[in-house]
Amino acid sequence: MKSITSRLVLGTSVVLTVFVILVAVSVSYSVHQRAETARFDRLQGLIYGILGATDINDQAELSVNALALPDPRLNQNTTGLYAELVGSDGKRLWRSQSTASWLPAATVRPIGDWLFETLGQDRQEPIHRLQLATAWEFDNGEEFPFIVHVVDEGDNLASQLKRFDQTLWATLLLSAICLLIVQLLVLRYSLKPLHDIAEEVADIEQGKRDALEEDVPRELQSMTLGLNALLSAERERHAQYRHLLDDLAHSLKTPLSVLQNLDKPGQPERTTIVEQTSLMRRSIERHTQRATIRSPRYLAPQLPVKSTIDRICHSLVKLYEHETVTFSNTVDADFKVRMDEADLFEVLGNVLENACKYGGRDIIISSDTEAQQLTVEDDGPGFPDMDLQQLVQRGMRADTRTSGTGMGLAAAHQLMATYGGRLELQHGDRGARVVLYFNQ
Amino acid sequence: MRALVVEDEPTLRQQLVIALREQGFAIDESGDGEEGLYLAVTMPVDIAIIDLGLPGRDGLSLIKSLRKQDKDYPVLILTARDRWQDKVDGLEAGADDYLTKPFHIEELLARTRALLRRTGGWTDSVMQFERLSIDTRAQQVSVDNKPVELTAYEYRVLVYLATQAGKVISKSTLLDHLYDEDTDRDPNVLEVFIRRLRQKLDADKTLQPIETLRGRGYRLALPRL
Secondary structure, eight states, X not given: OOOHHHHHHHHHHHHHHHHHHHHHHHHHHHHHHHHHHHHHHHHHHHHHHHHHHEEEOTTOOEEEOGGGOSOGGGGSSOBSEEEEEEETTSOEEEEOSSBOSSOOOOOOOOTTOEEEEEEOTTSSSOEEEEEEEEEEEOXXXXXEEEEEEEEEOOOOHHHHHHHHHHHHHHHHHHHHHHHHHHHHHHHHHHHHHHHHHHHHHHHHHTTSOSSOOSOOOHHHHHHHHHHHHHHHXXXXXXXXXXXXXXXXXXXXXXXXXXXXXXXXXXXXXHHHHHHHHHHHHHHHHHHXXXXXXXXXXXXXXXXXXXXXXXXXXXXXXXXXXXXXXXXXXXXXXXXXEESOHHHHHHHHHHHHHHHHHTTOSEEEEEEETTTTEEEEEOOSSOOOSSOHHHHTSTTOOSOSXXXXXXXXXXXXXXXXXXTTOEEEEEEOSSSEEEEEEOOO | OEEEEEOSOHHHHXXXXXXHHHTTOEEEEESSHHHHXXXXXXXXXXXXXXXXXXXXXXXXXXXXXXXXXXXXXXEEXXXXXXXXXXXXXXXXXXXXXXXXXXXXXXXXXXXHHHHHHHHHTOOSSEEEETTEEEETTTTEEEETTEEEOOOHHHHHHHHHHHHTTTSOBOXXXXXXXXXXXXXXXXXXXXXXXXXXXXXXHOTTSXXXXXXXXXXXXXXXXXXXX
């Protein structure tokens, strides 16, 4: 499971469900217990009342004073509450006027024993009965054992309890749903800063912003500060790297110019100086270029291509003024690529200069924003009939007429590859065609 | 022609100065950006060769400042930075061409000539005026396709008048563009040069290449071909 939100939602939902079930079960259980106790107490009270209304004569005959009975229902011809006195031989000694829909037989028990039972659970209305095995003690010390048997079926406690259970479960379910919704809202609110950071990182990737917002909750502050420091250190490192390369190139190239120009005809060791200086020059060029190519900038911003092309074309017109080159830049203004600015300049500069250098007079630059594709087509003599891929290999040149080291297209090709794109040379309809496929 | 050279590496600067002098340029030189800017705006410069990495004031800012002060002579940048972004920055700052180090002096001289030619509106290294032609690459002057032997100073006077063809150039302006600061400038010497130049180019007085406008100066009056 990859989402923090779903983890939290799942975790809290499980906890909430278990909690609700436990609460419901324990509340229901204790209420049921309480109801049973209350029922026992009521029937016990009834038995004591009946015993109070009972008398025995010397012939050991039991009589019950109907008027003294604790519940008037016992004297009515109704069903529901029923009482009887049963002898130890199982013979009924007295019964109430009222009756029950069915009467289980009293069971003989040891004297002093209370027996509370719920019978007929399978019936629609179960009955509850309480029996007390007791004995009447005569003055002469003899005992007359009998059982007081009370049956109650008109008790609607069960349906009350059922209703209570239903209400309990419904209320708890409803509150669980409410809690879950509240919890989702709280989660959303609490995780918002994380979502914001994710969006900001996406913005940085797209070059829409430079750093993360630092006004974030305390818990995230060290992370955003750290990330921002990392970003700026990365940028600084990149710039520093470029500067170091520049400084290195500068410090080597200026004295090399001096050395190269010491070369005079007739001078002893002339060829050695020429050879060695040009060797040094080529090494510096190759290594600085390679170092640049190997350091693509992390989290490069999105750059508009059209304006960069305009600037390069403007410069090329200045440089190739006598050649009267014209550029038609039809690149979509929304066409953007993710690249370091210097690298984008390098790729476009090399490709466009190549078009001017090799005879192009009317150069058309077009784009396909959807496919992240840029096409530069000139009306020059075009590429020679050969494996065009070889031309972008280092140092290979299509002709030797024009000055240059032949590294331009190769460097552009390598830079494109570093950024996950590619450069393709094609035979165009009018001349040479270079297609740049930028990484999407 | 007067060239300004701003380069902080003394040996390289010396090489440039010597080579340019050999080509007949009067030179102003500096190894510092601030002094370079002072020379760039106060001297009658025809072309400036400026290194980008300078102490005092960097080359880009120097070029921007001199352009801001309406100096429109061609500027050639010398730079060790050969990345396109740097080239575009330099050209946008107001430079006309760039040369990446290390370079051969011959290449620099060729670029300098090309820039000066472009300023005069010439596309070829040969400036052609009716029967007179001046090959700036070979430093060769000919009339009716016959080579004319000129001294270095005579050649310089002619080339300057040719790049400014049609315009009246005062004696002092001509001297400014031909002589280094510390040289003794005598207008009478200039008159001698002009007279000799006329004799060499137009022995039979049929071409009349250089007009004298009394009290105002000289003008190369031949139509361009």
